[in-house]
Amino acid sequence: MAGRKRHSAEEIVRKLRRADELTAQGLSGDQVAAELEVSAATLYNWRRSYGGMDTDGAKELKELREQNSRLKRLLAEAELEKDALREVAKGKILSPTAKRRAVDMLTQTMGLSQRLACKAVGLARSTYRRTPLAQTPADPDAEMRAWLRTYAVKHPCHGFRRAWAALRHDEHRHVNKKKVHRLWREEGLQVRVHSPRKRAGASSFPAIAADAPKVVWALDFQFDSTIDGKAVKIASMLDEHTRRSLLNIVERSIAAERLVTELDKAFALWGGPPLVLRMDNGPELISQALQQFCRDRVGISYIPPGTPWNNGYIESFNNRLRRECLNRNHWTNLLEARVVIGDFKDDNNHRHRHSALGYLTPAEYAAGCTHTHHPVGCEIG
Structure with a gap:
């Protein structure tokens, strides 16, 4: 059996004009449909959609319908991206590591495709698929990462500056403070401490500066x-x-x-x-x-x-x-x-x-x- 044939707008207009000629000759609707090699229902739908149009009008209508369908699809994807970002977190997701976690969450929890999840968080699919250096055996900072994790377990209230000071002065390692900060963040060791807003009080006593010991x-x-x-x-x-x-x-x-x-x-x-x-x-x-x-x-x-x-x-x-x-x-x-x-x-x-x-x-x-x-x-x- 031959497959269904998709007619172009020009062909539909030509067949509708031929159907009008056959109807004028006295043929019934089923006979006209058989002559045009389509079903009576298809002929009815054609008349409802393209009746009274010329070839240019039918072609323009088809393009408008395709454009409308494409806009609806884009709008649906945009709304889905908004829902996905609301589900992930508030504000911007800046680091690639955080974006990878967001993509994993969207694909596993919300069932989004990898393409749409990467588009929603603003991460290239090639970047998402690439294995981070920290997760490979060739990571040059593996030993320092382990030391920082051990330090954070022993001193859970300390920040990366205290860890850097211990590395520099106690372990005698000449390491950059910004590198320690990066590794500290990547290992998820940052502890957010709420500091209340500082206020300046007016004292009735003159200020006494401790400019030396025992003052x-x-x-x-x-x-x-x-x-x-x-x-x-x-x-x-x-x-x-x-x-x-x-x-x-x-x-x-x-x-x-x-x-x-x-x-x-x-x-x-x-x-x-x-x-x-x-x-x-x-x-x-x-x-x-x-x-x-x-x-x-x-x-x-x-x-x-x-x-x-x-x-x-x-x-x-x-x-x-x-x-x-x-x-x-x-x-x-x-x-x-x-x-x-x-x-x-x-x-x-x-x-x-x-x-x-x-x-x-x-x-x-x-x-x-x-x-x-x-x-x-x-x-x-």
Whole structure:
């Protein structure tokens, strides 16, 4: 049996004109269809679509229908791409690795073709099919990637800069910081930390700059608890210039008299008192015992109430102590808390590298620091 024949617009118009001539000769509809070698239904559809048209009109109508069909198909693909991008993520997908993951998700979850998925995320199919160098045995950075993963497991709160500092100063590897950042991102080790918007508070006290060691020591308290729900109070003190931790008190409660005793020991241990103690308006810090202890010995600088950003150095240290130590441990007893928190503060002094200190530890910086304090006078009028 011969296959179905697709007639062109010109042929349809010619056959319709021939059908009119045969009808005028008195032939029935079935006879006309048989003469033209088409079915009666096809002849009816032709008359409905092309009746009264000449050859040019029929050809133009066919082109319009094809164009309309193509536009509908493009619109459907565009809407499908929009749905796909809404399903993948908000905003732009920039890196090729992220685009590959998006294409995998669209093909597996939404059932899109590889061509349409690559078009939706803006990735060439040749790029998608190429195996990344990091997934091949010939990856030259495989050993460093493994080291970074191990470092991130050991220090989950650290970023790539701390990892680079450890590579540069502890492992003695001369590696570019931007390369470490790229490998850190590719391994998915970035931890997004929400930082609240910084605000500038107006203090009623003149600004005291810690331009040398033993000029400003910042003092503050924070709380935790053991597994039985009992409170653990922690006192910390920091030299704002060297970032060195100078005090470690971990008790159920800390009275003003106990604080004065420990401060006296700290002054003797670290070679004498500083010029100024910076602190907030806590009950232990505004006590008569502390006021008498500091009289004619060390100055006290209270930050305005409700403005912890004016004591930013110790607040930053407390934040890191909370994230890297307190939140990662639970205390079965007070002795365990004392030991672990004490080890953390010792690690801060001898192993934690500060970018503000040129990636030196506080102990290394303090040992080589030659800065001296220069008082700034105040002139009125």
